[in-house]
Structure formats: structure tokens, C-alpha cells
Amino acid sequence: MDTVNFETKADALNDSFNIVERQEAQDAALATLRSDVDEVKGRLEKVSRAAARPLLDGAGVGSGPEVKGFVDGYLRHGRETELKSMMTTVGAEGGFAVPREIDTIIARRMVEISPIRAVANVVRTGTSGFRRLISTGGTASGWVSETGARPETANPQLAEIVPPMGELYANPSATQAMLDDAAFDLEGWLANEIATEFARAEGAAFINGTGTNQPRGFLNATPSVAGDATRAFGSLQFIGSGNATGLGMAPEARLIDLVCQLKAPLRQGAVWVMNSTTLAAVRKLKTADGAFLWQPGLVNGQPDRLLGYAVIEAEDMPDVAADQFPIAFGNFKAGYLITERRQTSILRDPYTNKPYVQFYATRRVGGQVLDSDAIKLLRIAA
Structure with a gap:
């Protein structure tokens, strides 16, 4: 017996229900998309407000993991374990070396406000001592013909420069409430305070320093x-x-x-x-x-x-x-030669002067006249 195939047409009422379901699914997708867009806009607005908020000193310190761990972990809350896993220079009694980004801001600020540092020869060393040999005279050259004998020249006279060094320190302090405020630019404020105190002290030493536990100023x-x-x-x-x-x-x-x-x-x-x-x-x-x-x-x-x-x-x-x-x-x-160690060290002290948290910052700096022919003085005398 022959088999008869019948084609069944979709009911118009069922098609209308499918259209409604598709419309509802599309509306749900659009609502989800709007929610995602609103969330992204909110995040962008927060970033924009944070970028527009002026820092206390306009420093703009980078927010790498080392800086974040140093600032949030150690400076704000005194946690040393995070630093010991990231930093090689560790000493609970001598302080911790600040990250390079903060140290760069301190150095740049010191150049801006320390008059002699801005024009002198600055050498950064990895140790507390520095020595240099310079020639003070003697003939080490001469003129001869193409085939003439080369007579022996005089031996050069050498002098050793060992700039006296001392430990420069600053001791800014802040309340714990300031440190707990996330909007407080702690790294910028601290870098500015340290640099200002360092520049004031070394500016006097580069001119009038005695050379005992401090640089020897050129007027000395x-x-x-x-x-x-x-x-x-x-x-x-x-x-x-x-x-x-x-x-x-x-x-x-x-x-x-x-x-x-x-x-x-x-x-x-x-x-x-x-x-x-x-x-x-x-x-x-x-x-x-x-x-x-x-x-x-x-x-x-x-x-x-x-x-x-x-x-x-x-x-x-x-x-x-x-x-x-x-x-x-x-x-x-x-x-004039200025020598300094490469990094600033900071020790956090929340106990000495409660309720203030003190930051004891140190840096080894030295200085001495390098070429005495290069500086002349006017003396008030008849």
C-alpha cells in the first residue's frame, strides 16, 4: 500500500508565541548589556575622579607591586613581611630602602631646591666610601718628529680625593588617621617632606660644612x-x-x-x-x-x-x-664633587611619639672641592 506524506503547517498562534519569546530574550540581553555598560561607566568615572584629584605635591608615584607593598603594607600599616619577600635591603633596626620610584622623586625634588646640588658634580655610589685620583700637574706628552726619539716625560702628579661623608636624616611624622585615609597621597607627601629637609641640611653643608660627619663645604x-x-x-x-x-x-x-x-x-x-x-x-x-x-x-x-x-x-x-x-x-x-649612596632608607616608628607615626629617613651624603682651579672667591678685605 502506498504511503502518503502530509506536510503540517505551523499554527499561526504558536508562531506568535515564538516571536514573543524571542522579543523577551532580546530585551533581557539588552538589559544585561546596559547593566555592563553602566558598570564600565562607573569604573571610568572613579578612575577619572582619582586622576583629577591633585596630589599633595604633584609627584605621581608609580603604582607597581613594590611601591604598593611598601606604601600600603609598611608605611600605612607597618607590615614588614611583605617587604622581606620583595626587597633585598632589609633591616628592622636600620630601616628599609625605599622603592626606586619614590627615591627618584626625592632626588629630583632635592635638585630643585638645593642650589649647589643643582650645579655640582653628583656621583652615586653603592658603598659609603668613595675615592678618586686626579692629576694635579706633570708633563705626560710632548712633540717629536716622525723618526725622532721619544724622550721620557715627567711623571704626572696625582692627588686622592676622599669626600667626607655623613648620615643625613629627616624625621617627618603623621597621625594614624592620615595614614588610614586612602585618599591621602602618602608616598608623595613623604617624598616631599624628606626631600625638603635633606635639601635644607645639605645646602648648608655644601657651603659651610666642616668635613666632620658631614661634607666639607667649599668655603672651608x-x-x-x-x-x-x-x-x-x-x-x-x-x-x-x-x-x-x-x-x-x-x-x-x-x-x-x-x-x-x-x-x-x-x-x-x-x-x-x-x-x-x-x-x-x-x-x-x-x-x-x-x-x-x-x-x-x-x-x-x-x-x-x-x-x-x-x-x-x-x-x-x-x-x-x-x-x-x-x-x-x-x-x-x-x-665641587657630591657623593651619595644610591637609596634612601626609612624606618617606621609608631611608638616614640604617640599618637603620631614617625618616619626616620636617612641617606649618606658627602662633598668636597674637586678642582680648586674651578672656583674663585671674593673676600671683603682691603
Whole structure:
């Protein structure tokens, strides 16, 4: 018997139910998508508000795992176990070396506010000691013909530079409530406080330091009136102002003499160093035709100039007074050496001064005159 196949048409009512189900599924998918979009927008708004919130010092420290563990784990809550797993320099009594990102901010801030550091030769070392041999004279070259004999030259004279070093410290403190506030830029605040205190202390030492547990300032070098050819190594040449208590009758001439006492190659990069009181007197000096010796910077950010050379204000320089050295002129990049260990160490102390948490920060810094021909001084003397 033949088999008859019948084609069954879908009921129109069932098709309408399928359309409704598909519409409901589509609406659910759109609702889920809107929810995801709203969540992403919320996260972006939080990130935008965090980025727009100004930091206390505008530092902008990176948020790597080392920095996050150091700041959130140790600085905020005093947990040392996280640091011991990440850092090689560990000492519960001597402090922990700060991450490189924070140490870079401290170093950059110190350059901005420490006048001598900004123009001197800075060397970073891995140890607390530093030594350098420099040549102080002797002929190590000569002229001969193509086939002529090469006579023996004189042996060079060498001197060893060992800058005195000392431990520079700062002790900023904060309340625990400040540390518990997640919006408080702890790393930026701490870097700014440490750098400010370090710069203030070392700025004075680079100028007037005794060399005992601190750098030896360039004003503590032996002064001499002898020229570069005959002066003892390590002593700085000075010229007198021509007056026992002031800058004299023709101070502009003395300043020109001071510039010309410096060798021509060293004048490139040379600067004036004086405090604001001396600067006020120097800015009033005029030439014979009435023109000011002082030349204000023509572009924002460029230093003012005196006789064509930049002026650095250092408040630790002495005022104009009898037997003082209120003005220095020289190439400090060649003339003064600053040495420092590579990292700053911080010890967290929540016990000594409750309810404050103190942060004891240390750094080893040294300094000494490197090339005594590169710095000249003006002395208030007849």
C-alpha cells in the first residue's frame, strides 16, 4: 500500500508565541548589556575622579607591586613581611630602602631646591666610601718628529680625593588617621617632606660644612691669593673687595677681575653664587655709562645673569661683612664633587611619639672641592 506524506503547517498562534519569546530574550540581553555598560561607566568615572584629584605635591608615584607593598603594607600599616619577600635591603633596626620610584622623586625634588646640588658634580655610589685620583700637574706628552726619539716625560702628579661623608636624616611624622585615609597621597607627601629637609641640611653643608660627619663645604677650603700656577692643591684663590667692610668703590671692576681669574675653558658653565642680601646690593651696580650689570632673564625659566653668567641664590652664603666670602664664581660641575649612596632608607616608628607615626629617613651624603682651579672667591678685605 502506498504511503502518503502530509506536510503540517505551523499554527499561526504558536508562531506568535515564538516571536514573543524571542522579543523577551532580546530585551533581557539588552538589559544585561546596559547593566555592563553602566558598570564600565562607573569604573571610568572613579578612575577619572582619582586622576583629577591633585596630589599633595604633584609627584605621581608609580603604582607597581613594590611601591604598593611598601606604601600600603609598611608605611600605612607597618607590615614588614611583605617587604622581606620583595626587597633585598632589609633591616628592622636600620630601616628599609625605599622603592626606586619614590627615591627618584626625592632626588629630583632635592635638585630643585638645593642650589649647589643643582650645579655640582653628583656621583652615586653603592658603598659609603668613595675615592678618586686626579692629576694635579706633570708633563705626560710632548712633540717629536716622525723618526725622532721619544724622550721620557715627567711623571704626572696625582692627588686622592676622599669626600667626607655623613648620615643625613629627616624625621617627618603623621597621625594614624592620615595614614588610614586612602585618599591621602602618602608616598608623595613623604617624598616631599624628606626631600625638603635633606635639601635644607645639605645646602648648608655644601657651603659651610666642616668635613666632620658631614661634607666639607667649599668655603672651608684653604683660601689663598696665589694664582693657579703656584697655589697649593685644594686651596681656593680669592681677591679682595678693596674695602674692609663692603664691596668697595668700584665693585664692578672686582667682579670682572673675578671672572677673568677663572681659566677660559672653565668659564663655560660657570655661575655666580651668593645670598639674596648680597644679590640686592649687586643688582644696583652700574657701569660708567649708567647701565646695570644685572641682566634679568628674558625667557621664563631662564636664570638672571651678571656679566653674562647665571646667578644662583644660596641663602647659606655669608652676608657682606669684614673677612667674609659673600660671592663665589666658578664652574661647580668641575669644581665641587657630591657623593651619595644610591637609596634612601626609612624606618617606621609608631611608638616614640604617640599618637603620631614617625618616619626616620636617612641617606649618606658627602662633598668636597674637586678642582680648586674651578672656583674663585671674593673676600671683603682691603
